[in-house]
Amino acid sequence: MKPHPTIWDWPLRVWHWAFAGFIAFSLYSGLSGDIGLLEWHQRSGLVLLGLLVFRLGWGLWGGRYARFRHYWTTPSAFIDHFRRRGRPGAHTSPGVTLAVVLLAAAAVQVCTGLVTTDDIFTAGPLHQYVSDELARTASWIHHRVHWLVLGAGVVHLAAHTVYAILRNPTPLAMFTGRKRLELPATPHFWVRAAVTSLLALGVALTVTYAERLF
Structure with missing residues (x-):
């Protein structure tokens, strides 16, 4: 029997689980009310910045x-x-919609x-480079958009729970990379993955140490 093609390459799968983990921790540390977690919340946000930069690059040349x-x-x-008339493909229409919403909301959260x-307790690494008014506006947005991130995450988990109940193999795809589709397998881009990772790391470190560098 011919094996199912690899649709999701390994860099995307690693990114997916790292992104999910740091999103969950950022939401927990930000909403828990524990002041002791604020520093870790900021660090998690900087990791997410790097992950978003990686996803941007991988979305262009990955x-x-x-x-x-x-x-x-x-x-x-x-x-x-939902009428079961859609053509099978690597992405479903609801999946694309949810991915775009989640990525956009996460990007807004990280940037703000x-x-x-x-x-009093904490400040973003670039706050000294913006006006007080812009910082207040960013803070207002930051304390509200997280509900959109949380909502999108809940919908994503609910959808995959339904898939699992219906014994649809979709939830396993981000573990194995394979889907039951008649599509060409995605090739491996080791050098591109390494370069994109270095780019993401460079951006995250530059922002982290911006006050010392500039």
Whole structure:
């Protein structure tokens, strides 16, 4: 029997689980009310910055199905999916929609967190480079958009729970990388993965030590 093709390349799978873990920790540390976790919350946000930079790069030059040109859908395709009329593909229309919402919301959270300050316990690593008014606006956004991140995460988990109950193999795809599709397998890009990782690390470290560097 012919094995199912590898759709999700290993860099995307590693990124997926790292992103999920740090999103969960950031939400917990930010919403727990524990002041002792604020420093770890900030560190987690900086890791997420690096992960988002990696995903941006990987979406431009990474594995075939990780590229953003495959993240396109329409309202009719969204409806057709639930009517079971959609064509099988690497991505489902609801999956694309949820991924875009989650990535956009996470990007807003991370970027606003970089310049947020409460003037007492903690401040983002770039807060000194923006005006007080912009810092206040960023703080206002930062303390609200996390609900969108949380909501998108809950919907994602609920969808995969339903898939698991229906014995749909979709939830396993981010472990194995394989899907039951008649599509070409995605090739491995080791050098691109390494370069993209270094780029992400460089951005995260530059932001982390911005006050010392500039």
